[in-house]
Every structure is written in structure tokens, then in C-alpha cells.
Amino acid sequence: MKKWMQKLVDQLHMDSATPEDKEQAMQIPEERATLLFLIDTYSKHLIEVEHHPVRKVRETLDGFAKELLSQDDEAIEKTLFRFRQFFSSYRIDEYTYTQKTIDDLRHIILQFVDQLSQDLSDERKEDLAIKSNLDQLKEAAESNSIDVLKASSKKFIDTYVQSQGKKVQRKAKRMDSIKKNLDTVKKQLVDANNSMRLDHLTQAFNRKSFDEQLKHQWNLHQMDHSPVSLIMLDIDHFKKINDSYGHPMGDFILVECVKMLKEIFPREVDFVARVGGEEFAIILPSFAVMHAVKKAEDVLSKIRHEVFINGDLKLQFTVSLGIAQLEEGETTEQWMKRADEALYVSKNTGRNKYTVAPSSPHKEGLAS
Numbered sequence: 001m002k003k004w005m006q007k008l009v010d011q012l013h014m015d016s017a018t019p020e021d022k023e024q025a026m027q028i029p030e031e032r033a034t035l036l037f038l039i040d041t042y043s044k045h046l047i048e049v050e051h052h053p054v055r056k057v058r059e060t061l062d063g064f065a066k067e068l069l070s071q072d073d074e075a076i077e078k079t080l081f082r083f084r085q086f087f088s089s090y091r092i093d094e095y096t097y098t099q100k101t102i103d104d105l106r107h108i109i110l111q112f113v114d115q116l117s118q119d120l121s122d123e124r125k126e127d128l129a130i131k132s133n134l135d136q137l138k139e140a141a142e143s144n145s146i147d148v149l150k151a152s153s154k155k156f157i158d159t160y161v162q163s164q165g166k167k168v169q170r171k172a173k174r175m176d177s178i179k180k181n182l183d184t185v186k187k188q189l190v191d192a193n194n195s196m197r198l199d200h201l202t203q204a205f206n207r208k209s210f211d212e213q214l215k216h217q218w219n220l221h222q223m224d225h226s227p228v229s230l231i232m233l234d235i236d237h238f239k240k241i242n243d244s245y246g247h248p249m250g251d252f253i254l255v256e257c258v259k260m261l262k263e264i265f266p267r268e269v270d271f272v273a274r275v276g277g278e279e280f281a282i283i284l285p286s287f288a289v290m291h292a293v294k295k296a297e298d299v300l301s302k303i304r305h306e307v308f309i310n311g312d313l314k315l316q317f318t319v320s321l322g323i324a325q326l327e328e329g330e331t332t333e334q335w336m337k338r339a340d341e342a343l344y345v346s347k348n349t350g351r352n353k354y355t356v357a358p359s360s361p362h363k364e365g366l367a368s
Contacts, residue, residue, distance in 0.1 A: 044207040202258040210273035229292035232343040238278035289325040296354040320346035324357035
């Protein structure tokens with residue numbers, strides 16, 4: 001719990017707090033720590049909801065977390081009351097947004113089903129009319145009257161040609177309508193999928209997708225034992241960027257950082273995710289640690305020498321990284337923990353560098 005709380009304190013950028021305040025924050029009651037954990041977890045899995053931009057919601061949740069960390073018991077009740085009001089309002093809007101998306105999709109599907117059902121009904125009526133005329137033609141052929149046969153033949157041919165023409169027109173119209181509906185459904189499904197899988201701001205994968213991919217790569221490793229490495233990355237002094245230049249500049253830096261990461265990690269299997277405010281993770285299948293180190297050096301070099309221009313503002317920044325290759329016998333949690341701890345070594349020993357995680361204690365225990 002203590003390490004998790006330390007990470008949360010660092011994540012909330014409590015730079016202005018005294019060492020005593022930070023130590024006091026680490027000693028909060030277990031039930032309050034649990035609530036903070038839930039807030040932190042929920043904040044990492046937000047979706048873009050109308051009237052509730054993810055960045056604003058995350059800032060609000062971080063504000064509540066800071067209050068819960070720093071306040072005494074007497075002030076906590078007011079914070080909890082405001083938190084309940086906010087969370088209730090947000091959840092209602094989140095549910096409404098999700099329900100509207102589902103209703104829109106349902107409406108399109110029902111339109112498609114109704115139109116197809118009507119077309120099939122029309123075709124059945126025409127088929128019955130053709131069958132009736134065909135029966136009449138058969139009766140005329142069995143009669144001895146050439147005039148009746150001529151009249152029935154003409155009637156059947158006219159009805160059949162007319163019916164086939166309508167079928168061709170209706171099929172063309174139906175296919176055009178189906179294509180439009182399917183394109184709309186496809187777009188809605190893609191948008192919904194992206195909303196669930198991608199970070200709204202940077203278009204990197206989000207924390208939920210990262211957790212799933214981490215498990216997926218772990219499962220693959222259990223089958224073929226191919227190397228896979230994980231890089232945890234944090235933008236150095238990001239709070240100072242926001243404080244000095246404003247959140248729009250901070251957002252710009254986050255977006256540009258992801259663009260650079262995608263350039264450095266261009267393989268289809270490379271997985272770049274935003275897992276926190278200014279924290280990112282890169283999963284590298286088929287990469288041993290030595291190859292991940294080379295990529296980390298490329299990241300440091302490229303970002304160090306880049307000048308980021310946004311309007312009249314020019315800015316340079318650096319990043320810190322932690323690297324860990326998945327080892328035999330360790331869990332996804334142990335793997336991520338080693339990479340995370342390596343990142344914090346980089347941050348606590350000067351930043352603007354990478355650190356390779358040592359072998360896991362689990363592995364050392366096996367080796368002994």
C-alpha cells in the first residue's frame with residue numbers, strides 16, 4: 001500500500017507540499033486509501049462523454065484525491081458530499097451518453113430489418129401473382145382455344161417481365177440502402193470501439209487496452225517463450241509545463257509526445273498506450289531488453305533535440321524511462337512493477353534517462 005500511495009502522491013504533483021505533509025498523506029486511514037484507489041482507477045478508464053471532456057473530469061477527480069490526501073477528518077465529510085454529487089451527476093450523463101449510442105445503433109438496425117422485411121413481403125406478393133398467371137397459362141395450354149392461349153401467354157409475359165424489372169430496381173435500391181446503413185453502423189461501431197480503446201486526446205491506446213494487451217502478450221509468451229519488453233515512460237516536470245504555459249500547452253505536448261513515440265515504434269505489433277496523466281507505456285513483442293534499450297536511447301535522443309512550437313510558444317522537454325523484459329515465471333503484475341520501479345529510479349536519479357529493471361526476485365529465487 002505504501003508504494004502505491006507514494007506513486008499516487010507523485011502522480012498528483014504535490015510538489016508544493018512539505019515532506020511532513022507528504023508523510024502525513026501516506027498515513028491516511030485504510031478506508032480513505034481504498035476510496036483514493038477507486039478514484040485513481042476510475043480516472044484511468046474514462047470515456048469521452050458529451051459535456052464532460054475526459055481531461056476536465058480527470059482534473060476534477062485529481063482535485064478530490066488531493067483533498068482526501070491532505071484534509072483532516074473534520075473537512076473530509078464536505079469533500080465526500082461534493083464528490084458524491086459530482087460522481088452521481090457524471091454517472092448519469094455517462095449512462096445517458098452510452099444509452100443514446102446504443103439507441104442510435106438499434107434504430108439503424110431496426111430500419112434495416114423493416115426495409116428488408118417489406119421488400120421480402122413485396123416479392124412474395126409478386127411471386128404469388130406470377131404463380132397465379134402461370135396456372136392460368138397452364139389451363140389455357142390445356143384448352144383447345146388458341147385465342148385464350150394467346151391472351152394468357154401475353155398476360156403472363158407482361159406480368160413476369162414487369163415483376164422482374166421491379167425486382168431488379170428493388171434489389172439495386174435495397175443494396176444501396178443496405179450499404180448506407182452498414183456504413184453508418186460500421187462507423188458507429190468503429191467510433192464506439194475507438195472510444196473504448198483509445199485515449200481521447202492523444203489517440204494512443206488507453207489504460208484498459210494496455211491492461212488487455214499486457215495480458216495477451218503474457219499469454220503468447222507462455223506458449224512460444226519469445227521475448228517481449230515493456231517500457232514505462234514519464235514526461236519530466238510536466239506539472240511545471242501546465243503551471244507555466246497552461247493546460248492547452250500541456251495537452252499539445254502530450255499529443256506531440258505520442259506522435260514521436262509512434263514514429264519511433266512503427267511496427268504494427270508495437271503498442272503505445274497512455275496509462276496516466278503524463279505516463280505512457282510501450283509494449284514491444286519480439287524485443288529482448290537489449291533491443292528495447294536501443295529504442296529507449298532513440299526516444300531520449302529525439303525528444304531532447306526537438307523544439308516543440310505551439311503558436312508563439314516554443315518548448316523543449318525530456319522524459320524518463322524504465323525498461324523490463326518479461327521473465328519466465330513472473331506475472332503481468334510483477335513484470336509491470338519492475339518496469340514501473342525502474343522508471344522511478346530514473347526519475348529519482350536525475351531524470352532524462354532510462355533504467356533497466358533488475359531481474360525479478362521471483363526469478364532469483366528460482367535460480368537459487
